[in-house]
Amino acid sequence: PSVIKHFDPGVELTVVANPTEAFLAASQQSIDGIYFADSDVPQIIHSVIENALAFDLVPLGIAILDSQNVIKRCNRRLGDWFTGRELIGINFYEALGNPAILNPDDSVLSSDENDLSRTGSMVEVDDRFFRLLIIPLLGAGGKCQTQIVTLIDCTNSVQQRQKLEALHLAGTALADLRPEEIYQMDVTHRVELLKENILFYTKDLLNFDVVEIRLLDEQTNLLVPLLSVGIEAIHSKRPLYALRTDNGVTGFVAATGESYLCADTTQDDLYVDGLIGAKSSLTVPLIYHDQVIGSFNVESPEINAFTESDLHFVESFARDIAVALNTLELLNAQQTNTALRSVEAIYSAVALPIDEILNDTVHAIDSYRGDDEGVIDRLREILRNAREIKQVIQRVGDQFAPEDKFLAGRQGEMRPKIRGKRILVIDADDEVRTSAHNLLERYGCVVETAHEGREAILMIRNSGLTNAYDAIIADIKLPDIGGYDLLMQLKTLVDEPPLILMTGYGYDPGHSIVKARQAGLRTNAVLFKPFRLDQLLETVESTVSATETASS
Secondary structure (H helix, E strand, C coil), rough: CCCHHHCCCCCCCCCCCCHHHHHHHHHCCCCCCCCCCCCCCHHHHHHHHHCHHHHHHHHEEEEEEEEECCCEECCHHHHHHHCCCCCCCCCCHHHHHEECCCCCCCCCCCCCCCCCCCCCCCEEEECEEEEEEEEEEECHHHHHEEEEEEEECHHHHHHHHHHHHHHHHHHHCCCCCCCHHHHHCCCCHHHHHHHHHHHHHHHHHCCCEEEEEEEEEECCCCEEEEEEEEEHHHHHHCCEEEEEEEHHHHHHHHHHCCCCEEHHHCCCCCCCCCCCCCCCEEEEEEEEEEEEEEEEEEEEECCCCHHHHHHEEEEEEHHHHHHHHHHCCCCCCCCCCHHHHHHHHHHHHHHHHHHHHHHHHHHHHHHHHHCCCCHHHHHHHHHHHHHHHHHHHHHHHHCCCHHHHHHHEEEEEECCCCCCEEEEEEEECHHHHHHHHHHHHHHHCEEEEECCHHHHHHHHHHHCCCCCCEEEEECCCCCCCCCHHHHHHHHHHCCCEEEEEEEEEECHHHHHHHHHHHCCCCCCCEEECCHHEEEEHHHHHHHHHHHHHCCC
């Protein structure tokens, strides 16, 4: 108590009994400093170093350095990691073979004795990854005389993260087709390309050779084979349904939406034959928008071939597969009629290019403002023509797909409140802007998009209308502006901007949502990603209604 009372009340203190516990605590958690109640610090350090048992039993690599970063002593774990290297009496950095620092920090192992702002860095040594932590111990006059360096082996976690990142990149590439490629392929060719990509990445990144993917038919509950490699033909064609019992692990996973790791097929009553001689299997659901759309299964001739890490990797990859399947519209290809496909092709092919024309034109108008009114008038004519094209597309869509069939077939209900309403979507992500067209235009909305806040402001200024848009949907963090600042700029143009902000759960840079609500953003005008379609529609409906009420 006599020592603790001298610390600021805001300082979080951890009290330990001895230096060994202090060093161990510092290596396991974020600690800004160590205060020794005993003033004889050199004696404390000496006692720890002399206690060889405690020093060598610490399950971390520890080295004692002098002020010049020369290793004076190291524990057994550090020696085991770098067997065959001379460590004692060598500069620490050189002893490790000049490792690559993945997140460089100039203060780490600095030669400046007065530089004590030493934080952790990740270093790579011989394909292994370590977290480097440094505790400088001050001597007389505040000089750094001794340093305790701790290395924590993070190889497994780093490699897992790298593998997950590689899987995610592979997943996003599954259905990454250019518009011209999509038009050159019919549904069958697109399905075959997706199957090839899935199989390639499954073998290349996951090292699995036996793969089966089935898609769920919602009407019959049948799990229809999409991809089967290494599975006996008689088994791959066996009818399986999304049921908890009598339909194997695949049926159970599709029925419950839960992953299933079968360690030993001979001891598991759920398992039914797939790969001849299979001894273990791993099955995960394909889920899109919280709905099970199929199953992803891998098998092995070895018992306990799959680990919890494998389960985590396969679940991650399965999420991307589900997105790719949805993108290519494999799930409803058989039910989609020719007229509906034509309408969707028009929307996907023309909507964003027209938006680019609108975007480029408003930028051009802004650059010519005050110079040549004739040019500006012609540019505004381009805006009108571009918007007329969008209206023509919508009328053509109505002719090809009658409302009752078009809407009921895809969403099950009509949304008269938002039909014909003008919606502006602001997001730097092409996929978000594309999805806005695909989703909202199906309900009769007139959708325009912008990449950033400034571009959106120009779109509003050059709309030719008092209330340019019935709803404005924007990402909370655009490339050039935040959600709150966007709201304040919109207020200079519209008294009550119909703004809806999109953000991830727990992500609110600078408390933008809080400030925006204080500035007038409606309480229910926030969409937390990932949001369901019905949440988007309900929020847009609410905003449109509020806009109409304010106008009246």
